Structure formats: C-alpha cells, structure tokens
Amino acid sequence: xxxxxxxxxxxxGQTSTEPLSLEITRAEGVFMYGPSGEKYLDxxxxxxxxxxxxxxxxVVDAVKKQIDAYMHxxxxxxxxxxxxxxxAAHIVSLLPESLGSCYFVNSGSEAVEGALKLAxxxxxxxxxxxxxxxxHGSTHGSLSVQxxxxxxxxxxxxxxxxxxxxxxxxxxxxxxxxxxACVIVEPVQSEAGVIFPVKGFxxxxxxxxxxxxxxxxxxxxxxxxxxxxxxxxxDKFSVVPDILVLAKALGGGMPLGAFISSGEIMSSLVAxxxxxxxxxxxxxxxxxxxxxxxxxxxxxxxxxxxxKAKSALFRKELDHQxxxxxxxxxxxxAVQLTNRDCIRYVIKNAPHYGIILDYFLFCDDAFxxxxxxxxxxxxxxxxxxxxxxxxxxxxxxxxxx
Ligand SMILES: Cc1ncc(COP(=O)(O)O)c(C=O)c1O
Numbered sequence: 226x227x228x229x230x231x232x233x234x235x236x237x238g239q240t241s242t243e244p245l246s247l248e249i250t251r252a253e254g255v256f257m258y259g260p261s262g263e264k265y266l267d268x269x270x271x272x273x274x275x276x277x278x279x280x281x282x283x284v285v286d287a288v289k290k291q292i293d294a295y296m297h298x299x300x301x302x303x304x305x306x307x308x309x310x311x312x313a314a315h316i317v318s319l320l321p322e323s324l325g326s327c328y329f330v331n332s333g334s335e336a337v338e339g340a341l342k343l344a345x346x347x348x349x350x351x352x353x354x355x356x357x358x359x360x361h362g363s364t365h366g367s368l369s370v371q372x373x374x375x376x377x378x379x380x381x382x383x384x385x386x387x388x389x390x391x392x393x394x395x396x397x398x399x400x401x402x403x404x405x406a407c408v409i410v411e412p413v414q415s416e417a418g419v420i421f422p423v424k425g426f427x428x429x430x431x432x433x434x435x436x437x438x439x440x441x442x443x444x445x446x447x448x449x450x451x452x453x454x455x456x457x458x459x460d461k462f463s464v465v466p467d468i469l470v471l472a473k474a475l476g477g478g479m480p481l482g483a484f485i486s487s488g489e490i491m492s493s494l495v496a497x498x499x500x501x502x503x504x505x506x507x508x509x510x511x512x513x514x515x516x517x518x519x520x521x522x523x524x525x526x527x528x529x530x531x532x533k534a535k536s537a538l539f540r541k542e543l544d545h546q547x548x549x550x551x552x553x554x555x556x557x558x559a560v561q562l563t564n565r566d567c568i569r570y571v572i573k574n575a576p577h578y579g580i581i582l583d584y585f586l587f588c589d590d591a592f593x594x595x596x597x598x599x600x601x602x603x604x605x606x607x608x609x610x611x612x613x614x615x616x617x618x619x620x621x622x623x624x625x626x
Contacts, residue, residue: 247576252279255597255604266608268596269583273447276474277522278597284477287518291511301507308513321465326491329483329508333446333472334362336482339502340468341366344407344440347493354400354408356392358417358587361444370409373587393423398433405439412458415447418588419552419559427464440467450474451529451598454555477519479512528598532556542609547616558594565590567619578611
C-alpha cells in the first residue's frame with residue numbers, strides 16, 4: 226500500500242515543484258503534529274486563516290452543533306438559515322453603517338470576483354484599477370487584477386480594461402477617471418511583503434473614487450479579523466470603502482468568503498438580470514457557525530488589541546545580524562534578511578527547528594510571521610529562540626558571518 230506521502234505526489238494536483246510537504250496528523254492551538262509525534266509551532270496560520278488557532282474548542286463545538294442541525298440545504302440566497310443571517314448581522318455590526326449587506330461566497334478569490342462584478346454592474350462602467358504587487362486570488366478575474374506579470378502572463382487573455390498603477394504613488398491616481406468602475410486595493414499589501422500605505426494615500430484614493438463615480442473595493446482577506454492589531458485594517462485608516470472583501474479568518478478554519486457593501490449597491494445584483502451572481506455553497510451554514518464562534522473568541526478575548534504587545538515581543542526577541550528589518554503591524558510581519566539567498570534555506574529548514582514559516586509571493590528577501598493571534602508570550606519566546614538558531618545555521622551555510 227502506498228503511503229500518504231507517495232499518494233500526495235502521485236494523485237494530488239501540485240501547485241509547485243517544491244511543496245512544504247510536511248505530513249500533519251493533528252493540530253491544536255498554535256501547534257501541528259506529525260505522524261511520529263513531531264511538533265511544529267505554526268507561525269503562518271495557514272496564511273492568515275487560523276486566527277483563533279487550530280481547533281479552538283468553541284469553534285469545534287459550534288461546528289458539531291450545526292452539523293447536528295443541518296448542513297447544505299439549498300443554493301445561497303433562497304432559504305433563511307440562522308447561522309448565515311446571524312453571522313452577516315454580527316459582521317456588519319462591526320463595520321461602518323454604509324457596509325450593511327453581506328454576500329457570502331466560498332473563498333477570497335470568489336469574493337473578489339463578486340466584488341468586481343458588483344462594481345461593474347452598479348456603475349455600468351468597465352475599467353478596473355489595481356496595484357503593482359497586489360494579490361487578490363487565482364481565478365481569471367482576480368488574476369486580472371494581480372500586480373505581477375510573472376504569474377499572470379501565461380494565462381492571457383485575461384479581463385480587458387484593467388489598469389495597473391503603483392502602490393503609494395499619488396501621481397498614479399490620475400488613472401482614476403470617469404471611465405473607472407472601481408479601484409481594488411489591499412489597505413495593507415500582504416503578499417508584496419507587508420507594505421503599509423503612506424499617510425493620506427488611501428484617503429486620496431477614496432476622494433478620487435468619489436469624484437469620478439468609481440467604487441472603492443478594499444480587499445481585507447488577509448488583514449481582517451484582528452491580524453494587524455485592529456479588527457479590520459480600515460479601522461486604522463478611517464477610510465470607508467464601497468465594497469469590503471473578506472475571507473480566510475472569516476470562516477474560523479472553514480472555507481468562507483464575503484463581499485460587503487450598502488444595501489443599495491448590493492441590490493443591483495438582483496435584477497436585470499436576476500441572479501446576477503449566484504453560488505451553490507456560498508455561506509455554508511457549518512462555515513458560518515464556525516466563523517461566528519471564532520469571531521466571538523476574537524472579540525471576547527480581545528485578540529486584536531493584544532496583538533500589539535505580541536508584535537513588540539517578536540521584534541524585541543528577534544535580534545539577529547541576518548535580520549535587516551521587521552515590517553508590519555500586529556501579527557502580520559515580514560522579516561527581511563540582509564542576504565536574500567538565505568530565505569529559501571530558512572523556510573525549507575524551519576520544520577527541523579520545530580517552526581513553520583512561509584514565503585511571500587512577491588517579496589523574495591523576506592519571510593512571513595503571522596501566527597494564530599492566540600499565541601502566548603512563552604510560545605513567542607520559544608519561536609524566536611528556534612528562529613535565531615535557524616538563522617545562525619543559515620548564516621553558516623551561506624558562509625557569511
Ligand atoms: C489579499 C488576498 N486577497 C484574496 C486572496 C484569495 O483568497 P483565496 O485563496 O481564498 O481565494 C488572498 C489569498 O491569499 C489574499 O491574500
């Protein structure tokens with residue numbers, strides 16, 4: 226009989242020639258465990274998903290209760306399902322009043338697709354503006370607004386009338402005109418290596434959109450649910466988008482995405498044509514129950530607020546000569562090294578040091594630290610201690626001292 230590792234390479238579609246390929250049999254809190262009892266501290270949260278850790282008891286309990294009541298009933302938008310409506314109401318209660326209508330889908334890419342379609346449908350215009358080194362997903366529409374030709378060019382033709390401009394470049398905002406349907410932006414660019422907007426940049430985008438009748442879409446798929454130290458990154462900037470896109474931690478470890486706007490904007494999907502955007506599994510009741518439980522944990526345990534001190538502790542403990550800079554806020558950190566050739570070695574060998582790290586898609590001289598927000602002080606100290614040993618090792622290997 227073939228092992229799971231053999232089956233992984235034989236029968237599973239692969240995404241790269243170098244998958245992490247760690248075999249995991251159990252996960253709990255901030256730890257993952259291998260088949261022979263190997264223990265790994267998760268420093269990436271499945272890429273900003275497991276904000277309340279793995280298998281939080283309240284999330285597990287909510288999932289079990291919902292499964293005992295019902296699973297899939299009917300395509301999205303037809304039947305009144307308590308976990309769905311209660312979760313939508315809870316999320317919008319945390320957002321500015323104008324973001325009052327939540328459309329659930331299954332993933333971040335799908336939420337981006339919905340948001341782009343909604344903007345085109347509402348404005349009756351076609352041009353979409355997006356930013357260099359933005360990541361919004363891997364489907365055709367979301368790939369069309371991904372700010373890297375390297376990943377895009379092999380899949381052309383993509384959506385027409387998309388215009389890429391540079392993040393943090395005020396002059397480039399002249400591209401926003403009366404022909405623009407929408408501007409899609411991550412308030413904090415994650416896959417670019419955690420790049421914050423310069424002062425006034427998001428405000429200026431907001432103003433240009435308003436002046437030109439374009440909708441502003443914020444993609445908070447990665448920054449949402451406490452990751453950067455506030456519940457949403459928009460809380461930091463006091464800029465209200467017309468459409469907010471959420472996913473990842475939204476489902477508390479289950480697949481869930483959403484695009485959120487005003488009732489007036491959202492209503493443009495229901496007529497001419499009817500069923501302007503539809504999904505079978507969007508807002509699956511089990512995923513909504515899990516997301517609701519996870520959100521309550523984030524709120525009640527003040528996990529977003531506690532991020533600040535945890536972030537500071539990482540910065541304090543991660544004192545190493547191979548580190549050039551630690552960028553980011555809360556628990557979305559990019560650790561930039563003085564020697565980019567070490568990145569691959571560090572990430573590949575992290576499991577030997579009992580930690581899990583990951584790359585950024587568009588930043589090859591930094592690795593990601595984005596652990597579950599429940600990580601404790603002792604766990605942070607342990608992670609940093611292991612990380613420093615790994616960096617020592619990487620320095621020796623690269624012959625640099
Ligand atoms: C900012 C951002 N938007 C959208 C997506 C796409 O989400 P998904 O992988 O759930 O389709 C991602 C995924 O990494 C993301 O980071």
